[in-house]
Amino acid sequence: MPRLSEVIAALDALWPPARAEQWDAVGTVCGDPDAEVRGVLFAVDPVQQIADEAVELGVQLVVTHHPLYLRGTTTVAAGHFKGRVVHTLIKNDIALHVAHTNADSADPGVSDALAAALGLKVVGPLVPDPTDPSGRRGLGRICEPEHPETLAAFAERAAHRLPATAQGIRLAGDPDAQVRTVAVSGGSGDSLFDAVRAAGVDAFLTADLRHHPASEATEHSPLGLVDAAHWATEWPWCAQAAAQLDEISDRHGWDLRVHVSSTVTDPWSSHTASLSSSPGAPN
Ligand SMILES: [Zn+2]
Numbered sequence: 001m002p003r004l005s006e007v008i009a010a011l012d013a014l015w016p017p018a019r020a021e022q023w024d025a026v027g028t029v030c031g032d033p034d035a036e037v038r039g040v041l042f043a044v045d046p047v048q049q050i051a052d053e054a055v056e057l058g059v060q061l062v063v064t065h066h067p068l069y070l071r072g073t074t075t076v077a078a079g080h081f082k083g084r085v086v087h088t089l090i091k092n093d094i095a096l097h098v099a100h101t102n103a104d105s106a107d108p109g110v111s112d113a114l115a116a117a118l119g120l121k122v123v124g125p126l127v128p129d130p131t132d133p134s135g136r137r138g139l140g141r142i143c144e145p146e147h148p149e150t151l152a153a154f155a156e157r158a159a160h161r162l163p164a165t166a167q168g169i170r171l172a173g174d175p176d177a178q179v180r181t182v183a184v185s186g187g188s189g190d191s192l193f194d195a196v197r198a199a200g201v202d203a204f205l206t207a208d209l210r211h212h213p214a215s216e217a218t219e220h221s222p223l224g225l226v227d228a229a230h231w232a233t234e235w236p237w238c239a240q241a242a243a244q245l246d247e248i249s250d251r252h253g254w255d256l257r258v259h260v261s262s263t264v265t266d267p268w269s270s271h272t273a274s275l276s277s278s279p280g281a282p283n
Pocket of ligand 1: 065066
C-alpha cells in the first residue's frame with residue numbers, strides 16, 4: 001500500500017503545482033503524508049456530499065478540481081460549512097488534494113477530457129503555455145468535429161454527451177451555421193474570448209458565459225456560443241484523471257481502488273423555461 005506522500009508525488013507529476021495560476025490554491029488541504037492509501041475518490045467540488053461519499057466508500061484520499069479554500073481562512077470550525085468538510089475528512093482519516101488550474105493546463109488536461117467527451121479531435125491548445133516546447137499544454141483546446149455540422153447539431157451533441165444538469169445547454173448564434181472548428185474550455189471561459197477570436201473558430205463551448213462578453217462576442221463576428229453547466233464541462237476530467245492514477249497504481253503494484261463520483265454538484269438544481277409572452281407580443 002502506498003503512503004499518501006507517494007500518491008501525492010504521483011499526482012504532482014501529472015499536474016505540477018508550479019504550473020497553477022498565481023491566484024490559485026492547489027495542493028493538499030488536509031491529510032497525513034505517512035498515512036496508507038487504499039482508495040481514492042475523484043470529484044469536481046469539495047462539498048459536504050462528496051466528503052460523505054468518501055466516508056461511505058471508505059477511501060483515504062479525495063482529489064477535487066476546485067479548491068476548498070481559494071482565498072485562505074482563519075478557521076476550520078465545524079460550525080462553518082467548509083470547516084464541516086474538513087472535520088468530516090480528518091475524523092475519517094481522509095486526505096483532500098486539489099488539482100485546479102494545474103490540471104487545466106496539463107497534457108492531457110481538463111479541456112482534453114471535455115473534447116473527448118464531446119467526440120472532438122483536439123488540434124492544439126487555445127492559449128498555449130509558452131514554457132511547453134511540445135506546444136500541447138495550455139488553456140482550452142481547439143478542436144474539430146469528425147464531420148462539419150450545424151451549430152444546432154453541435155449543441156445537441158453536447159446535450160447528449162455531457163452529464164445531465166438542470167441548466168442543460170444554452171446556444172447563441174445562428175443555429176444553422178456550419179461548425180468546422182471549435183474552441184472548448186472546461187469551467188468559466190469568458191476570459192478567453194480574445195484567444196477564441198484570434199483562433200478564428202466557428203464555435204466556442206464553455207460554461208458561465210455572462211451577458212456582456214457573450215453579447216460582444218456574437219456582435220463582433222458570427223461566432224456560435226454553446227454554454228453548458230460549469231460542473232458538466234469539468235466532470236469528464238475526473239474519469240480521465242482516475243484512469244491516469246489507475247495506470248500509475250498498476251505500474252507500482254499499489255492496487256488502489258480508484259472511484260469517480262457521479263454526484264451532480266452543480267449548484268443549479270432546476271430550470272424553468274419562460275412561460276410569459278415576449279415583450280410587445282399581443283396577449
Ligand atoms: Zn471549474
